[in-house]
Amino acid sequence: MKTYDLIVIGGGPGGYVAAIKAAQLNAKVALIEKEKVGGICLNHGCIPTKTLLKSTKVYKTLLSAKDYGVLVDGDITFDWTAMVKRKDTVVRRLTAGVGSLLKKNGVDVYDGEGKPVNATKVEVNGETLEAKYLMIATGARPIIPPIPGLKEAMEKEIVITSRELLQIKEAPKSLVVIGGGVIGIEFATMFKQLGSEVIVIEKMPGILPMIDDDVRDAYVKILKKDGVEVLTEAEVVSFEDNKVIYKHNGKDELIEAEKVLLSIGMRPNVEGFESLGIQIERQGIVTNEYLQTTVPNIYAIGDVNGKYMLAHVASAEGIIAAEHMFSERKPKMRYDRVPSAIYGSPEIASIGITEQEAKEKKINYKASTFPLAGNGRALSENEKDGFVKLIVEEGSKEVLGAHILAYNASELIAEIGVTMELEGTAYELGSTIHAHPTLSEIIMEAAHGAIDKPIHF
Numbered sequence: 001m002k003t004y005d006l007i008v009i010g011g012g013p014g015g016y017v018a019a020i021k022a023a024q025l026n027a028k029v030a031l032i033e034k035e036k037v038g039g040i041c042l043n044h045g046c047i048p049t050k051t052l053l054k055s056t057k058v059y060k061t062l063l064s065a066k067d068y069g070v071l072v073d074g075d076i077t078f079d080w081t082a083m084v085k086r087k088d089t090v091v092r093r094l095t096a097g098v099g100s101l102l103k104k105n106g107v108d109v110y111d112g113e114g115k116p117v118n119a120t121k122v123e124v125n126g127e128t129l130e131a132k133y134l135m136i137a138t139g140a141r142p143i144i145p146p147i148p149g150l151k152e153a154m155e156k157e158i159v160i161t162s163r164e165l166l167q168i169k170e171a172p173k174s175l176v177v178i179g180g181g182v183i184g185i186e187f188a189t190m191f192k193q194l195g196s197e198v199i200v201i202e203k204m205p206g207i208l209p210m211i212d213d214d215v216r217d218a219y220v221k222i223l224k225k226d227g228v229e230v231l232t233e234a235e236v237v238s239f240e241d242n243k244v245i246y247k248h249n250g251k252d253e254l255i256e257a258e259k260v261l262l263s264i265g266m267r268p269n270v271e272g273f274e275s276l277g278i279q280i281e282r283q284g285i286v287t288n289e290y291l292q293t294t295v296p297n298i299y300a301i302g303d304v305n306g307k308y309m310l311a312h313v314a315s316a317e318g319i320i321a322a323e324h325m326f327s328e329r330k331p332k333m334r335y336d337r338v339p340s341a342i343y344g345s346p347e348i349a350s351i352g353i354t355e356q357e358a359k360e361k362k363i364n365y366k367a368s369t370f371p372l373a374g375n376g377r378a379l380s381e382n383e384k385d386g387f388v389k390l391i392v393e394e395g396s397k398e399v400l401g402a403h404i405l406a407y408n409a410s411e412l413i414a415e416i417g418v419t420m421e422l423e424g425t426a427y428e429l430g431s432t433i434h435a436h437p438t439l440s441e442i443i444m445e446a447a448h449g450a451i452d453k454p455i456h457f
């Protein structure tokens with residue numbers, strides 16, 4: 001029987017990062033993956049969506065080329081097949097890169113399904129491997145609710161999940177998105193930019209429930225201006241082929257669409273792990289701040305623990321868990337400092353508490369906003385929609401959170417992350433000299449506003 005220090009089951013951004021980190025800490029590591037290394041993120045999630053979003057953005061920009069003084073002679077069209085091909089090339093390159101990183105770090109990769117035998121043994125392809133530590137990093141899959149007609153509509157490939165939507169042969173003329181969460185909104189943006197009719201159906205009173213209220217309200221206005229219809233408090237009750245029947249304001253309504261994206265959430269892949277005696281709840285496998293399950297030599301990271309279903313959280317958890325096992329350094333996972341981003345047009349990025357949370361927790365806070373309309377770079381880029389909202393503790397001015405609606409918001413949020421990691425204040429952010437003209441100046445301006453007043457507004 002082959003023995004290891006650590007067996008990782010699942011090679012997504014949680015599992016492969018943990019495997020590499022553990023190997024770098026001199027552990028002997030086996031990684032078991034039943035599909036492709038890179039997991040959902042690289043193969044069917046983060047990277048494919050962002051690659052396609054770039055293509056659709058180029059198309060949208062070309063359609064408004066005249067606004068920049070650029071004249072395009074002839075029709076501007078797009079080739080969906082070529083966009084998908086480009087996406088597949090990017091994905092192949094990245095997954096190949098992960099494969100070679102695992103190899104270079106001496107991780108033994110097993111292609112197959114990992115089946116746990118007990119707390120130290122896992123079977124893969126009929127072979128049993130043994131290790132001191134096990135790590136479950138099996139991710140999650142889309143929730144398929146028991147709605148009448150759904151099974152039939154999915155068999156006919158009318159209702160599909162994000163995975164199939166990334167591989168469709170043609171961009172649909174009309175798309176109904178069920179679920180106004182991050183995934184649904186990114187696809188709504190993508191296909192609207194290509195000219196599809198897009199309707200989002202959300203059961204809750206608003207889309208993107210975790211976002212700061214002001215950011216969400218501004219974003220919904222932009223979505224509507226771009227022609228995306230957003231129906232809230234609307235619950236899908238049945239499907240009949242291309243027809244989606246939903247309840248809205250007490251009445252049954254019907255919409256027809258070429259394709260329907262089902263994106264109402266993810267369910268952790270915990271099947272097979274119940275026999276290990278670890279505590280599993282509806283949300284996922286229960287873990288502590290070192291990612292240990294209730295059986296201390298078994299760890300669970302990433303989507304399978306259901307805490308934050310984000311790739312960077314999975315990777316961060318993987319590193320924390322590997323360090324807990326094999327290093328003297330034993331940092332704890334800090335969920336209060338997790339950034340999140342939504343790659344719509346413009347983007348949304350957040351970290352820390354929202355203004356609503358500050359109110360609920362009765363924190364003595366100050367919120368300072370600064371609009372993109374007051375930023376030279378944003379105007380020169382023709383990207384004036386959006387703002388930053390910085391939340392600081394009123395007395396000390398310690399930065400508690402930030403919420404950004406802006407093109408490239410996903411890049412800007414890192415500056416706030418570093419500030420929060422250093423327990424920094426608006427004084428440090430405001431006195432940091434930011435290059436001009438850059439979008440990041442909006443953060444410096446909002447910091448000035450948190451102390452006194454911004455200069456340019």
Ligand code: FAD
Binds near residue numbers: 034038113137310314
């Ligand atoms: P996964 O990436 O799901 O990897 C788990 C792996 O385990 C899979 O490869 C699976 O094949 C394997 N596996 C499962 N069971 C077994 C078994 N028994 N034996 C062997 N192998 C097994 N997150 C972001 O942070 N940013 C984004 O922009 C973003 N965009 C997304 C877009 C879409 C459309 C989707 C669906 C998700 C997106 N996410 C994004 C979420 C992100 O993909 C996940 O949070 C992330 O992939 C979780 O990583 P993981 O390692 O926990 O699991």
